Amino acid sequence: MEGDPTLRLRVFDLNCWAIRYLSKRRQERVQLIGDTLRREGFDLVLLQEVWSEQDYSDLKVKLGGCYPFSHYFRSGVIGSGLCVFSRFPILDTLLYQYSLNGYPYMLQHGDWFCGKSVGLVPAWGCQHHGHFAPPSCQLHAEYCREKDAYLPHRLVQAWELAQFIRHTSKAADVVLLGGDLNMHPEDAGIRLLRGWTGLRDAFAEATRFEGCEDGCTLVPNNCFTVKSELLPFPLGIRIDYILYKAVSSFTVKCEELKTTTGTAPGMDIPFSDHEAVMATLHIRRQGQAAGDTLGTA
Template sequence: MEKDPALRLRVFDLNCWAIRYLSKRRQERIRLIGDRLCQEGFDLVLLQEIWSERDYSDLKAKLGGCCPFSHYFRSGVIGSGLCVFSKFPILDTLLYQYSLNGYPYMLQHGDWFCGKSVGLVVVRIAEITFNIYVTHLHAEYSREKDTYLPHRVVQAWELAQFIRHTAKAADVVLLGGDLNMHPGDVGIRLLRSWTGLQDAYTEAKHFEGCEDGCTLTPNNCFTVKSELQPFPSGIRIDYILYKAISSFTVKCEELRTTTGTVPGMDIPYSDHEAVMARLCIQRRGQTAGVTIGTAMPALVEVLSEARTEVCMGLLTARRQRYSSGRMAVLAMLLLLLQVVGVLGVLGGLAAGKPFPALSFSLLAFLALAILLLAAGLHLFHSIEVKMLQGTKEQMEMVIRGLQEQPLHRH
């Protein structure tokens, strides 16, 4: 029987750093990104941090000839920043917003307002169904004191669960995005172990680009050099991951990254380097058997490590919930004291004593402001506790199932 011809797919992934009013030379870089995509004619384009719908519309108009099908994922206060452009018709889409995504009071970081999510588009190419995922996880602002690590682990878990439960009808799964995790971090190991996704960088037959495949480098004029001091070559946090389901194989023939400035220009496309992969998809003779048992001990170990990080976050969230609740109670007591004081002063008005309206008003306003702030924080941390507790229980259930599985295999 003659072998089916191979399908070759060219994929482009980039965190575009296109924050309106804040990102340097944003509109110029968006034009350059559009020019590059038109010149190379990629089959699939996965973009993050396209925060302005106008930027998306400009790219959509420019890519109409090479990638006429697209989708922009909307979520959060300012949007998810995620969009997909495709040479092939998009049959279906779905968005999942992560349950935890930083703190609303950390204004200097702003991740909470972005509505970090994972977007799914379904594309059918040459009778092969592709589930294509694009995502952007919470940033790591400090390697030494990573306050957001439990949130990012929860996001990695939810991403893995979302892929597992939505990819059952697909032939090929493809994930691209800024995962904000180093290759050895617990979150990326959890994601890959639980989904079976392969890393295009480690699997590529040929690589060309930045040293070690780094996508955030100190040579980039837009990066914060102090944050990359421990990593002279940079860090790799942007990925193209893939796997085949059913009777197909996927291989990465080539992986490239951009390397600094745009040819002929004095600026790069973004503060991140783009990742570009050429994948080869081919039908195999028979469906391969499931080999979860061989990787089961390693999977249990990764799940246990991730559960530990979630538990640490749960303890912190409970402390913060208690502190904010106590603050709310104290503010309420202060308001009650104000009411008692007002009644006492009003009782003394008959004796001709003046009523200090300004002082009472200022104190009452302060107490009310503290009460509202504390109540809001208590509500937020209560939700955080529930989400972390739920993730912990899910992980424990999976660990138990994996540990009991060999007992029933004969």
Template sequence: MEGDPALRLRVFDLNCWAIRYLSKRRQERIRLIGDRLCQEGFDLVLLQEVWSEQDYSDLKAKLGGCCPYSHYFRSGVIGSGLCIFSKFPILDTLLYQYSLNGYPYMLQHGDWFCGKSVGLAVINISGIVFNVYVTHLHAEYCREKDAYLPHRVVQAWELLQFIRHTAKAADVVLLGGDLNMHPQDVGIRLLRCWTGLRDAFTETKHFEGCEDGCTLIPNNCFTVNSELQPFPLGIRIDYILYKAGSGFTVRCEELQTTTGTAPGTDIPYSDHEAVMATLHVQRTGQAAGVTPSTAVPALVEVLSEARTEVRVGLQAARRQRYSSGRMALLALLLLLLQAAAALGALAGLAEGQPFPKLSFALLAFLALGVLLLATGLHLFHTIEVKMLQGTEEQMRMALGVLQEHPGRS
């Protein structure tokens, strides 16, 4: 009831940047992260980019005293990199892998191989059911020409749908992670507007840390400063979002970010700054009111904007599918011509003209390689078209429902 004491919950969120063989001073930083978590005794720890299961095992062993319950979410070629540590028992877990996640041929970015996903852990804390989500969306890389924006919007759409359909029985919803979106980007506006999640940074009563809550800052020694040139203060792409269910209230009393190097060292914990929130959860005993219809126009606007971005991506995917299909067809025709020429040579139709066997073989191998590559790309972009088309149709249907029956949103 309203007189019940508030539950105080300390939450830690960090993109650990722990890529085996590639991330600088990875093992040392994982050790520092574990030390910090042990010292401060957080109730919930949400980590991303823990790509090595050995790193997870090391953290699990170190945090056994303060956060004895944990789960590592596995997906994709090298794993999702997501894990949760909790002071309270984890009752259930679920993982959803996003349908689109960049391009396999963009090896320098590597997002496609990472199995970007959202993980859910259901946790009962003092009789209150928490649905705790941790996620990591596709990186931006270039803001001026963001080729991955449609994929990230699709991921944001799938994330909000996953939360909507799994959080109905939860008393409190908590989402943490590297969303790779600025606060005013269409994807996060869509996520927050549709789910009703509140941003701990904008809601907190007391903030301490990097200016504007930035979590990717220029004075981090692991940051590529050229990528932050348009943003001298840095950018805020790591979030702790929350909302209360019926009969509960949640407020953020305090929010902190790390601000550079770990105490007593010359390195930070990661190329991202950690986000640490102190939440107060209280039972009110009152049913939540109906969402006011005044929110519908804003939701229609942001959903229309998101749908436009998906349609732009759909057009680009169709062009790439057509180009790769045409390339595969040309390679196939070249192979058929070579086969016809070879048959003619064997039949003696080309007497008097020595047959260049080595050149012919090299050309055949080249044509076969192009055929296989182009066919693979054509199949990949066909799947991409279907996923984008499916999301666009879902958004169109949702827009129709919002405009015709606002109360059903």
């Protein structure tokens, strides 16, 4: 709302695990995701692993009334899987494909063929709420933590992502980053990314949290996760993030962070093998009274 001095921004992030012909109950889950997004009315939706353009088109039709602006990022042989739905006008789009991204002979992993990338969609909130630069991204999967052949790849990708954010966010008032970073919070790559960009972790900064213990987004009680891969982590792991920072004369505070906790309400399946991450951010100009009336875009 243009007249309100503070923006209440609701962000939804999810790795949808929607691989055509391979992901279990894909079409049913994509429909469920669309129904939930239409009902909940977030301001910004960042999705990964939407590998089928038909799935994106179906979501676009379903969500057109509440998210009039959207974009699907094309990359590699099979596509980046990244797409964005927004209540705000999208001013431009930019896709950057990481220079180091797996091996073509590792067919069973597939990271090389999709061309893991970061997609940028600068958006305009309104006259009072400023210019947002929300990248959506996915980094190379880990596959095996004990014998991690792709650690150098993720470190290079984290460095390139940090450089990308630094060079594309100078004209923005607020920077948001959502995605499956495939890194634990204490890993070198995520510390490099946050240290070099100044991005803040919504989970660590949130005033209120509701969801899986420790904010985990890959949990053993999800029926689609590979239980053997999570044996060293009985609670699960946190590899999906919403990161943010204010750039110019704005301040950003994370009021609330939520994750889904397995099966979707009223259903026998979850949205994905990953849990969704949902953040509520308060954005206002510096010097503005904290008690001013809150609004939405």
